[in-house]
């Protein structure tokens with residue numbers, strides 16, 4: 001990374017994530033998409049608090065607004081109403097430059113199709129967010145990345161390119177990458193959608209372990225069995241939270 005780039009990162013002045021506050025706090029969050037066909041209200045006044053260390057599954061029919069909700073929390077998109085606080089930072093108030101750096105330090109994102117860089121080894125993929133955010137001493141990054149690969153059980157694959165790994169191994173590398181800068185929050189959109197049942201179950205075990213270790217996990221899934229392994233299930237319907245219940249409990253409405 002060149003000096004100019006590092007200087008730019010240094011110029012983005014952001015507070016450290018607050019691990020003692022709610023991981024996610026949304027108030028009155030709305031999202032209206034404007035399309036050629038007119039306006040579409042994808043989120044309608046969402047109020048939501050997720051405490052640090054919770055493992056929350058987000059479920060709901062296709063088109064109900066799950067990804068839109070997640071995108072508000074990761075700062076990938078912005079609400080048209082309301083406020084979004086993540087680990088003590090008002091995400092709705094950050095500039096685009098601030099959001100990129102903020103996300104790299106505060107939110108680990110895990111995708112359905114892994115999205116590893118194909119020309120980098122597993123170890124290099126995990127080091128990438130460390131390089132981008134410059135949180136850790138460069139000399140410590142390879143060892144730190146290897147420790148994260150160990151944590152997710154694929155340290156023996158460190159020197160392989162993604163194409164030479166199974167889907168489950170690639171997702172483990174992607175989870176290690178999401179942990180690179182020790183973010184308080186992990187957000188996963190259909191992380192098991194491209195994995196067989198057994199591998200999916202192992203990935204959920206890993207999320208549960210990470211939550212037990214203090215990470216907050218927010219996971220979108222279409223799989224009710226996997227959702228039931230979270231500590232809370234949020235059901236989204238027509239842009240609203242129709243139900244928020246501890247696993248095993250039933251909603252009134």
Ligand SMILES: Nc1ncnc2c1ncn2[C@@H]1O[C@H](COP(=O)(O)OP(=O)(O)OP(=O)(O)O)[C@@H](O)[C@H]1O
Pocket residue numbers: 033034035040042060061062063064065066067068069
């Ligand atoms: N960029 C966009 N522009 C316009 N409409 C959008 C946009 N993104 C999403 N929508 C619409 O908003 C609604 C919610 O979409 P969203 O992707 O959040 O649903 P979802 O619950 O994640 O669905 P799925 O389970 O199929 O991924 C849908 O009707 C969708 O068509």
